[in-house]
Amino acid sequence: EDIRATLTFAVITVIVLPVLPDRGFGPVPFDVLNPYEIWLMVVFISGISFLGYVLVKAVGPQQGIGLTGLLGGVASSTAVTLSFAERSQGETGLDKPFAQAIIVAWVTMFPRVLLEVAAVNSALLKDLWLPMGAAMTAGLIYSAYLYLSQRTAQRSEVAFSNPFRLGPALKFGLLYAVVLLISRAAQVWLGNTGVYISSVVGGLADADAITLSMSQLSREGGLSTGAAAQGVVLAAMSNTAAKGGIGLVSGSPT
Numbered sequence: 001e002d003i004r005a006t007l008t009f010a011v012i013t014v015i016v017l018p019v020l021p022d023r024g025f026g027p028v029p030f031d032v033l034n035p036y037e038i039w040l041m042v043v044f045i046s047g048i049s050f051l052g053y054v055l056v057k058a059v060g061p062q063q064g065i066g067l068t069g070l071l072g073g074v075a076s077s078t079a080v081t082l083s084f085a086e087r088s089q090g091e092t093g094l095d096k097p098f099a100q101a102i103i104v105a106w107v108t109m110f111p112r113v114l115l116e117v118a119a120v121n122s123a124l125l126k127d128l129w130l131p132m133g134a135a136m137t138a139g140l141i142y143s144a145y146l147y148l149s150q151r152t153a154q155r156s157e158v159a160f161s162n163p164f165r166l167g168p169a170l171k172f173g174l175l176y177a178v179v180l181l182i183s184r185a186a187q188v189w190l191g192n193t194g195v196y197i198s199s200v201v202g203g204l205a206d207a208d209a210i211t212l213s214m215s216q217l218s219r220e221g222g223l224s225t226g227a228a229a230q231g232v233v234l235a236a237m238s239n240t241a242a243k244g245g246i247g248l249v250s251g252s253p254t
Contacts, residue, residue, distance in 0.1 A: 002057075008166055009050060013043050029184035032217065033177055041212045042173040044119060048112065049075050065094070066147065069101030073108035080105035081243045085251035095252055100146035102247060106240055107139035113211050113236055120215035127229035135236070175206060180213040183231070184222060192227045199231035203238030210235035 022036035055071045065084075072080040084098040110132040117124045179202045186194025195214075202210045211232050218228035 005050075005165065009046060012039075012046075012166070012169065017043060029181055029188055032180050032184045032220075032222070037216065038173055038177050038180070041120075041176055041216075042169050044116070045172060045208050045212075046169050048115070065097040065101045066104055066143070069104035070108065072101075073105030074112070077105040077109055078243055078246070081246050082250060085247045085249075088252040089250075096146045096150040098251075099247075100143050102243075103139050103143045103146070106243060107136050107143065109207060109236065109239065110136040110139075113207065113232060116208065116211045117215050117232065120212060121219035121228075123225055124215055124218060124229055124232070127225060128232060131233050132236070135240075172206070172209070176209045176212060179206075179209040180216065183210075183213050184217060187217070187223055187227075192224075192230075195223065195227055195231050196234055199234040200238045203235030204242045207235045207239035 017036070017039055020036040020039050022034065024031035024034045026033070051074065053075045055074060069080055069084070081102050084101050088095055088098045114125065114128060114132055117128055179198070182202070183195055183198045186198045190197075199210050199214070202213075214223065214228040214231040214235075217223040218225050223231075
């Protein structure tokens, strides 16, 4: 499975990406639909998730709960949230360690957002490092509190399959294109208010797609840097709230 996924990732990166047209099609707002740039973002996000999976495999899936949350968060913080929340229902006495792992997984989203922005439009970083850094710091402080309040030597294993499959990659590409188109249309017809609404709604499903679309729109001049930064922050908050909802619904009440 791992070899097949790795070879497929290599094919879509080395063979498919270079042959895609590098231009937009149609009038505004359809001019943002550039096949090459859309697929490049698919490769980029797949690569980040793939790296997280490699780290989990290299260190070993059966590690300390906090370390699993950290490495697993790079691959999928949503998967970590759902897995540990559900397990907290049946494994008593590990509520705080599970909560710590979930918070750590959430924290990894904020440097991930900064990495994505730096790769697409580094001009946004000056407006994002403070809110992203503040959110990351708050999460780390609470994680440290949970760790110190109940230390545990328990080991935990989360089942991570190889995150790269062609089907999910195509779905992300489609989602990214739709988010990009909606964000551009909302900005044209509703101004910055439309961008903020689309960021909140889109962030509930995927913060990466919103982050990349805001970065691309601001880089191309279709959106101001300040509005793009606010959109990214709203998407990160919305995504965190969605994962919090998963934890509240699926996790142990204690």
